[in-house]
Amino acid sequence: DQQVKQNSPSLSVQEGRISILNCDYTNSMFDYFLWYKKYPAEGPTFLISISSIKDKNEDGRFTVFLNKSAKHLSLHIVPSQPGDSAVYFCAASAPGSGGSNYKLTFGKGTLLTVNP
């Protein structure tokens, strides 16, 4: 049962254009969402997050939108740069046992390629 889904395994965009990465979730208990970026042979690095009480969070070229009713979030990168080429993981968390919220549920990732 995949609770976080990234239905596009890959996405290719031109430098300077907008990249839109999508993520859907099924667990209504999720209350915090994160995006991670991963380069080959490295661990994922945190990019941006959003709480379920918000519908938008912006950080520089990166904006995450959350649509709770549709259980959908998206990551917008504007403008896209070749250095943004990486695998992007969507992740979600819900209150876990023992007061821990660290049991992140990840999607399978989307490989973004930004062409010069």
Place this chain on the structure above:
Amino acid sequence: KAGVTQTPRYLIKTRGQQVTLSCSPISGHRSVSWYQQTPGQGLQFLFEYFSETQRNKGNFPGRFSGRQFSNSRSEMNVSTLELGDSALYLCASSTSPTGAEKLFFGSGTQLSVL
């Protein structure tokens, strides 16, 4: 400040063997989580430790175990290795004891089971 350090970087084992992976969190981080990454399943949560106590566990068989030491360093062990255990094992550390928080990942240990 040093990042999350995982050793070894690469490991080759044969079926039936056991393996121990090590993780040193960022100084001051008391929570350590472990994830398995495979091409087909993405990142899957294994377990999380805080102050030497396992607080959360994913849906993995009992062959997968872990522990955390008083200095927050953590180890995970996989016994009776199977071919399907071939994966990148990622360790992540964080500061807060509770609440959704950003994790800092190590570069992982690439385990190949032959």
